[in-house]
Amino acid sequence: MSGLLNSILAATAQGLLWAVMALGLYITYRLLNFSDLTVDGSFATGGAITAVVITSGGSPLAAMGLALIGGILAGFVTGFLNTRMRIPALLSSILTQIALYTINLRIMAKPNIPLLNQRTLFSLLQDMGLGRIGTGLVNGLVAATLTAVAMYWFFGSEIGAAIRATGNNPAMVRELGANTQTTTLIGLMLANGLVALSGSLVSQQQGFADVGMGLGAIVIGLASIIIGEVLLPSTTFWMRLVGVVAGSVIYRIVITLVLEIPGIKSYDLRLFTAIIVALALWLPQVTAAWRQRRGRKGQDEEHA
Amino acid sequence: MLKLVGVRKTFGFGTLDENHVLRGIDLTIDAGDFVSVIGGNGAGKSTLLNIISGVFQPDVGQVLLGDRDITRMPEYKRAAFFGRVFQDPAQGTAADMEISENLAMASMRGKRRGLRQNLKKSQFPIFRERLAMLELGLEDRLHQRVRHLSGGQRQALTLLMATLVEPQVLLLDEHTAALDPKTAIKVMEVTQRLVSTLKLTTLMITHNMQQAIRYGNRLVMLHAGEIILDVRDKEKENLTVEDLLRQFSRVTGDEGVSDRLLLG
Numbered sequence: 001m002s003g004l005l006n007s008i009l010a011a012t013a014q015g016l017l018w019a020v021m022a023l024g025l026y027i028t029y030r031l032l033n034f035s036d037l038t039v040d041g042s043f044a045t046g047g048a049i050t051a052v053v054i055t056s057g058g059s060p061l062a063a064m065g066l067a068l069i070g071g072i073l074a075g076f077v078t079g080f081l082n083t084r085m086r087i088p089a090l091l092s093s094i095l096t097q098i099a100l101y102t103i104n105l106r107i108m109a110k111p112n113i114p115l116l117n118q119r120t121l122f123s124l125l126q127d128m129g130l131g132r133i134g135t136g137l138v139n140g141l142v143a144a145t146l147t148a149v150a151m152y153w154f155f156g157s158e159i160g161a162a163i164r165a166t167g168n169n170p171a172m173v174r175e176l177g178a179n180t181q182t183t184t185l186i187g188l189m190l191a192n193g194l195v196a197l198s199g200s201l202v203s204q205q206q207g208f209a210d211v212g213m214g215l216g217a218i219v220i221g222l223a224s225i226i227i228g229e230v231l232l233p234s235t236t237f238w239m240r241l242v243g244v245v246a247g248s249v250i251y252r253i254v255i256t257l258v259l260e261i262p263g264i265k266s267y268d269l270r271l272f273t274a275i276i277v278a279l280a281l282w283l284p285q286v287t288a289a290w291r292q293r294r295g296r297k298g299q300d301e302e303h304a
Numbered sequence: 305m306l307k308l309v310g311v312r313k314t315f316g317f318g319t320l321d322e323n324h325v326l327r328g329i330d331l332t333i334d335a336g337d338f339v340s341v342i343g344g345n346g347a348g349k350s351t352l353l354n355i356i357s358g359v360f361q362p363d364v365g366q367v368l369l370g371d372r373d374i375t376r377m378p379e380y381k382r383a384a385f386f387g388r389v390f391q392d393p394a395q396g397t398a399a400d401m402e403i404s405e406n407l408a409m410a411s412m413r414g415k416r417r418g419l420r421q422n423l424k425k426s427q428f429p430i431f432r433e434r435l436a437m438l439e440l441g442l443e444d445r446l447h448q449r450v451r452h453l454s455g456g457q458r459q460a461l462t463l464l465m466a467t468l469v470e471p472q473v474l475l476l477d478e479h480t481a482a483l484d485p486k487t488a489i490k491v492m493e494v495t496q497r498l499v500s501t502l503k504l505t506t507l508m509i510t511h512n513m514q515q516a517i518r519y520g521n522r523l524v525m526l527h528a529g530e531i532i533l534d535v536r537d538k539e540k541e542n543l544t545v546e547d548l549l550r551q552f553s554r555v556t557g558d559e560g561v562s563d564r565l566l567l568g
Contacts, residue, residue, distance in 0.1 A: 175388050
């Protein structure tokens with residue numbers, strides 16, 4: 001039993017660290033209405049930069065700062081392709097994602113860098129006597145909370161409001177005198193900055209950076225966002241951010257529980273996640289169709 | 305105040321679909337004018353408005369505001385001068401944001417946006433006062449999301465947003481055309497109230513002849529990209545729908561077109 005409890009706590013910690021990525025994805029997917037596949041690459045960029053900085057003796061905080069900047073640059077490239085070169089959103093982000101695969105390998109010079117016995121944000125807390133899971137929980141909670149608070153503040157600002165409105169109604173934003181190319185660019189940069197920061201945290205927690213660590217990050221992020229929205233149907237902006245964090249934690253717990261089922265292999269998870277997300281994306285259509293049918297039936301009965 | 309000089313615009317230049325939408329428009333709008341622009345489908349009304357607001361740039365000709373040549377200025381930079389209301393009620397507001405947030409964004413029209421909070425408590429009394437002018441009870445629903453408003457309410461809110469920072473010219477692009485007749489009349493009343501209270505220079509595109517005759521001190525008729533009628537004040541007050549139809553047939557030499565224009 002305590003074994004299961006431990007794995008659920010470990011999953012919670014992981015969920016909190018990945019929540020930073022899901023919050024970043026929330027900026028593009030929900031606020032900007034921009035399908036940004038850059039994240040699969042920029043998540044690994046965060047890990048790659050962190051591993052290189054830490055193994056060459058840099059401090060964990062410096063590594064995270066540089067990872068953030070790396071992610072911001074990746075977001076800038078996607079934004080540039082989209083707003084200046086007029087390449088459609090999906091395609092721009094795929095191009096950046098592919099390009100980042102090379103860049104990440106160039107940063108790391110090999111596909112995998114271990115961080116065992118290195119000074120990381122996690123080893124620092126563990127040295128202070130906190131257990132492995134406790135460290136993950138503290139770091140995750142601090143990172144997710146700080147990110148959500150910062151996002152709440154920023155998207156309540158004049159620039160932040162213009163970015164949110166861009167996803168809602170770009171014509172209105174231009175009509176009010178804000179440049180939607182700029183708001184899109186800023187949104188993409190912030191989003192990928194957070195995604196890379198999350199990659200940095202995850203690589204430190206798992207003890208290595210791998211060029212493939214971002215594979216499927218977008219789908220995991222989507223799953224977190226959608227789980228959050230189903231559990232905490234949109235109320236205030238703050239609650240929607242909390243929903244994303246909760247969604248990320250629940251996703252990890254569900255995954256942990258699924259892995260307990262005999263015969264399930266860890267490589268089955270991506271298929272499982274894809275099915276969950278497909279069903280979750282389908283759900284709103286089903287409920288709408290169901291409501292439509294119920295409405296039609298009601299009218300028929302009235303006329304009968 | 306606002307001046308168009310020899311403005312021409314052709315779409316699909318050099319293709320089979322080549323379409324000369326504006327064929328040399330000269331129009332001067334004086335401060336305080338309320339101009340109704342009328343014309344059938346394809347007359348070039350919307351293109352005219354889009355050239356003023358910077359959505360399109362003319363192929364030839366100039367757009368002057370006061371002493372300033374704004375012909376090549378991008379759309380978002382012209383926001384400081386113009387407030388706009390579109391035909392589609394969904395186009396003027398951000399549906400997922402609150403009424404207060406929409407108004408707060410509109411209060412930054414054409415200004416530099418920074419990291420100050422968008423919602424400023426000090427602005428709320430002004431928001432309430434303006435919303436009360438609509439007589440729709442929206443002043444008590446500041447924190448409601450715009451998604452929950454009806455088309456007419458959204459259009460009225462857009463009007464407020466277009467005039468919150470007083471524009472040099474208010475541009476209305478068939479802003480009642482998508483509403484049911486009753487709501488359309490209400491929104492026109494609100495428009496008239498705002499225009500006269502704030503003494504706004506206004507350019508209204510419409511294809512509704514009665515509306516064009518009833519509102520404004522000046523009426524401009526467009527046909528096939530040219531101005532075929534421009535009357536103001538006394539002369540405009542005596543204008544009837546029959547006069548407009550007669551004028552239209554005389555210019556176009558087409559008798560059967562009246563219905564199309566009236567209904568189009």
